[in-house]
Amino acid sequence: MHTMTALLCQIELEKYIRKMHSIVGNAVTEGRYLVFGIGSSQLLNAAVYALSSENSSTPSNVLASIPFYPMYKAQTMFFNSENFQFEGDTNSWQSNNSTNNMDVVEFVTSPNNPDGELKTPVLGGKTIYDHAYFWPHFTPIPVPSDHDLMIFTLSKLTGHAGTRFGWAVIKDKDVYQKVLNYISVADLGISKDTQLRVLKLLKKAVEGDGKPIFEFAYNKMRDRWERLSSVFSKSTRFSIQQRHPLHCNFFNETRLPSPGTFISLVEC
Amino acid sequence: MHTMTALLCQIELEKYIRKMHSIVGNAVTEGRYLVFGIGSSQLLNAAVYALSSENSSTPSNVLASIPFYPMYKAQTMFFNSENFQFEGDTNSWQSNNSTNNMDVVEFVTSPNNPDGELKTPVLGGKTIYDHAYFWPHFTPIPVPSDHDLMIFTLSKLTGHAGTRFGWAVIKDKDVYQKVLNYISVADLGISKDTQLRVLKLLKKAVEGDGKPIFEFAYNKMRDRWERLSSVFSKSTRFSIQQRHPLHCNFFNETRLPSPGTFISLVEC
Numbered sequence: 001m002h003t004m005t006a007l008l009c010q011i012e013l014e015k016y017i018r019k020m021h022s023i024v025g026n027a028v029t030e031g032r033y034l035v036f037g038i039g040s041s042q043l044l045n046a047a048v049y050a051l052s053s054e055n056s057s058t059p060s061n062v063l064a065s066i067p068f069y070p071m072y073k074a075q076t077m078f079f080n081s082e083n084f085q086f087e088g089d090t091n092s093w094q095s096n097n098s099t100n101n102m103d104v105v106e107f108v109t110s111p112n113n114p115d116g117e118l119k120t121p122v123l124g125g126k127t128i129y130d131h132a133y134f135w136p137h138f139t140p141i142p143v144p145s146d147h148d149l150m151i152f153t154l155s156k157l158t159g160h161a162g163t164r165f166g167w168a169v170i171k172d173k174d175v176y177q178k179v180l181n182y183i184s185v186a187d188l189g190i191s192k193d194t195q196l197r198v199l200k201l202l203k204k205a206v207e208g209d210g211k212p213i214f215e216f217a218y219n220k221m222r223d224r225w226e227r228l229s230s231v232f233s234k235s236t237r238f239s240i241q242q243r244h245p246l247h248c249n250f251f252n253e254t255r256l257p258s259p260g261t262f263i264s265l266v267e268c
Numbered sequence: 269m270h271t272m273t274a275l276l277c278q279i280e281l282e283k284y285i286r287k288m289h290s291i292v293g294n295a296v297t298e299g300r301y302l303v304f305g306i307g308s309s310q311l312l313n314a315a316v317y318a319l320s321s322e323n324s325s326t327p328s329n330v331l332a333s334i335p336f337y338p339m340y341k342a343q344t345m346f347f348n349s350e351n352f353q354f355e356g357d358t359n360s361w362q363s364n365n366s367t368n369n370m371d372v373v374e375f376v377t378s379p380n381n382p383d384g385e386l387k388t389p390v391l392g393g394k395t396i397y398d399h400a401y402f403w404p405h406f407t408p409i410p411v412p413s414d415h416d417l418m419i420f421t422l423s424k425l426t427g428h429a430g431t432r433f434g435w436a437v438i439k440d441k442d443v444y445q446k447v448l449n450y451i452s453v454a455d456l457g458i459s460k461d462t463q464l465r466v467l468k469l470l471k472k473a474v475e476g477d478g479k480p481i482f483e484f485a486y487n488k489m490r491d492r493w494e495r496l497s498s499v500f501s502k503s504t505r506f507s508i509q510q511r512h513p514l515h516c517n518f519f520n521e522t523r524l525p526s527p528g529t530f531i532s533l534v535e536c
Contacts, residue, residue, distance in 0.1 A: 006430055037455070038306060038454075038455035038456075038459070039455055039456055041454070041455045041456045042454060042455040045454065049346075054348075071453075074453050075453055075454075078317075078449075078450075078453045079347060079349060080322075080349045080350050080351055081347060081348045081349055081350070082348050082349070082350055083348055161456075162274055162457075162459070162460035162461075163459055163460065163461050164455060164456065164457065164458065164459040164460075165459070181346075182346075185339075185342050185343055185346045186306075186309070186310060186313065186343075186454065187305075187306035187307055187309045187310040187432060188306075188307055188309045188429075188432065189430075189432065190432065191306070191430070191431055191432040191433070191459050191461070191462040192430035192431065192432075193430075193431050193459070193461055193462050193465045194459040194461050194462055197461040
């Protein structure tokens with residue numbers, strides 16, 4: 001693909017991502033920077049590097065609230081950088097942190113997998129919002145998210161996990177350039193073939209202002225949740241959590257999330 | 269894409285990569301493991317992690333011989349891992365290394381960019397063979413490469429740099445699993461759409477036992493080298509290196525490399 005065609009594809013893709021967020025009302029993207037990544041996976045680690053202290057003598061502390069996505073720990077441990085260290089659960093760390101050390105990078109998964117809760121930060125340091133599941137087939141969308149660093153992925157939007165495509169929405173220019181630098185150093189950018197494919201998918205997904213795809217997927221998720229609930233209701237050993245109804249701005253009515261169905265969408 | 273289709277695509281793609289190496293005679297792949305990566309870029313860093321000491325109190329020393337691809341240094345510095353450190357040029361390090369420290373990971377770029385030399389290791393420690401340019405349109409292929417860890421990329425084979433696809437050929441099962449683990453932790457694998465595209469390209473490239481594509485590309489490279497030489501021959505300030513003719517097993521005749529044309533193929 002010629003460089004100019006590739007650039008045009010990238011600009012067009014950015015436009016459709018912003019359009020999707022605007023239709024759904026789940027994130028503010030005006031005046032924000034976008035970075036593409038290999039799924040959200042790569043962006044999670046890129047964000048940790050971007051938010052950690054580079055020249056500090058002590059590494060930044062990376063944390064998340066239990067129960068959290070195991071990838072946060074796996075990546076942070078694996079890369080074993082001098083810039084950061086994984087410190088585990090926010091709540092137990094907070095109660096042991098007598099020195100009030102605030103060189104912190106906190107993962108906030110909202111909604112959380114597997115419990116579906118719209119989590120908020122515990123520590124108040126630098127924060128990575130993992131919004132993989134913040135789409136109206138999984139959860140009510142009460143208000144557009146407007147945080148410094150938010151990560152989304154195609155895999156939980158349309159189910160194309162194998163396409164390995166995610167994006168970060170970033171407020172600060174310096175953080176944006178650091179995330180971009182990570183992608184460039186790690187693998188010189190995102191496959192142009194993949195970008196073309198994602199563009200095609202998003203063009204389809206925004207049709208009818210997103211109503212057809214999200215209605216279809218919401219019903220699928222709800223049906224699965226109901227089947228799951230009915231199985232567990234017969235058990236005396238297991239129970240499942242209460243769900244909280246919220247007003248969804250996208251569907252313009254009060255709805256319940258379908259948390260237990262998160263994984264199954266992408267595996268079918 | 270369904271999991272089964274994706275797996276079949278991966279198996280098929282491996283088959284065509286092995287077939288390409290067998291036709292060209294540039295690498296032994298029988299009984300070797302293959303790992304796909306986001307271009308060779310990602311595999312370079314994956315290989316550094318795989319070959320470095322994980323539990324050592326001192327980091328492994330990563331080196332390359334000048335002139336080397338700047339990415340080696342950029343990646344090793346950027347990830348700033350406790351497992352390794354970039355120590356620069358092999359020759360100056362060797363003369364200062366009085367303690368005979370052999371915890372070494374050496375990049376051997378063969379043929380080298382930009383000088384086209386078929387480099388060999390200087391230090392004799394663990395070695396990453398960067399064979400990006402080891403194809404018969406750039407260099408004579410005197411013998412199939414049969415090293416522990418060899419890295420190739422589609423970008424210098426067919427010119428599709430934007431597709432971001434590379435592969436490593438690995439002898440040792442433990443090293444193979446470490447490289448695979450890197451890819452998995454870094455971004456959960458390679459885009460299936462990209463793999464499908466590469467499969468289509470390789471199916472085309474192996475037609476006529478590779479003769480059409482490599483004849484075409486060899487002539488292009490040679491013409492560019494001749495134009496370049498003719499420009500520099502008029503200069504009293506610059507000279508360009510002598511080239512060494514070698515027998516190329518693929519073309520079955522003695523040929524010269526076209527080193528200065530390496531970059532331009534992928535940029536056109």
